Amino acid sequence: MQALLTWWSGHQRNVVWRDATDPWVILVAEVMSQQTQLDRVNQRLSSFIAQFPTAEALAAASRTQVLAAWSGLGYNRRAVRLQDAAQRIAESGWPRDAKGLQELPGIGPYTAAAVASLAWGEPVPAIDTNHRRVLSRWVGRPIGGTELADFAKFLIPVDKPAAWNQAIMDLANAVCRPEPRCGQCPVTAWCADPTLYVRPTTQPRFVGSTRQARGAILRSLVNRSHSFDSLVETTSLPSGQLSAGLSSLVEEGMVVSDQDQWRISD
Numbered sequence: 001m002q003a004l005l006t007w008w009s010g011h012q013r014n015v016v017w018r019d020a021t022d023p024w025v026i027l028v029a030e031v032m033s034q035q036t037q038l039d040r041v042n043q044r045l046s047s048f049i050a051q052f053p054t055a056e057a058l059a060a061a062s063r064t065q066v067l068a069a070w071s072g073l074g075y076n077r078r079a080v081r082l083q084d085a086a087q088r089i090a091e092s093g094w095p096r097d098a099k100g101l102q103e104l105p106g107i108g109p110y111t112a113a114a115v116a117s118l119a120w121g122e123p124v125p126a127i128d129t130n131h132r133r134v135l136s137r138w139v140g141r142p143i144g145g146t147e148l149a150d151f152a153k154f155l156i157p158v159d160k161p162a163a164w165n166q167a168i169m170d171l172a173n174a175v176c177r178p179e180p181r182c183g184q185c186p187v188t189a190w191c192a193d194p195t196l197y198v199r200p201t202t203q204p205r206f207v208g209s210t211r212q213a214r215g216a217i218l219r220s221l222v223n224r225s226h227s228f229d230s231l232v233e234t235t236s237l238p239s240g241q242l243s244a245g246l247s248s249l250v251e252e253g254m255v256v257s258d259q260d261q262w263r264i265s266d
């Protein structure tokens with residue numbers, strides 16, 4: 001264990017919430033990081049936390065304020081789910097552990113483990129595809145499911161779970177990448193098969209997508225309501241793509257139509 005932790009002490013990525021112990025700051029950072037580049041999260045986290053310093057503050061905000069604060073981070077559904085989780089915390093208090101965190105809306109096992117280990121020192125491994133790739137290479141074959149969870153639990157030091165989870169993540173990002181840089185690796189002795197890797201999933205095409213339309217629509221609607229024609233003008237989207245974006249936002253309850261005017265739901 002120590003070889004990886006020693007390497008990590010000198011190779012930590014620049015993450016602005018690295019020393020945070022406030023579960024709210026860690027939760028927001030982890031949700032933002034799910035589908036947004038680290039540099040952008042580093043730039044935006046402080047202002048989001050300044051505006052919503054607690055779960056209660058986000059819970060009390062209007063949907064428009066939340067989406068405006070999230071603007072530019074992409075995948076706006078995350079902001080809505082984060083507010084849903086904040087409302088649950090405001091009503092019932094913080095859960096006590098990773099298992100309880102997973103019962104909050106939109107919080108999966110990885111995020112729950114990251115928050116619980118960093119904020120509360122709970123020895124739960126934060127397993128994502130990066131963690132899986134590293135441990136599979138150590139074992140020498142692709143592992144998943146219960147086998148992966150049991151192995152990760154066996155490895156995590158009970159007295160340093162936050163450092164361990166971050167060390168695995170940083171090793172996976174800097175060294176044990178899909179194309180590994182084994183010459184820089186501090187733990188080659190643990191590794192059974194450096195040639196083994198899980199291909200990263202390719203991002204779906206963005207231009208012309210419903211996701212692109214959703215972002216453009218919400219950017220327009222956080223300022224004021226619009227008719228369909230006005231949205232065509234302000235978003236510069238083809239009407240078919242605009243319709244698909246609106247339908248998907250309506251389906252999720254983020255946008256409503258009122259007397260031919262589209263607006264963000266209350």
Ligand code: SF4
Nearest residue numbers: 176180182185191194
């Ligand atoms: S030796 Fe290479 S493949 Fe194995 S853990 Fe280190 S970087 Fe990853």
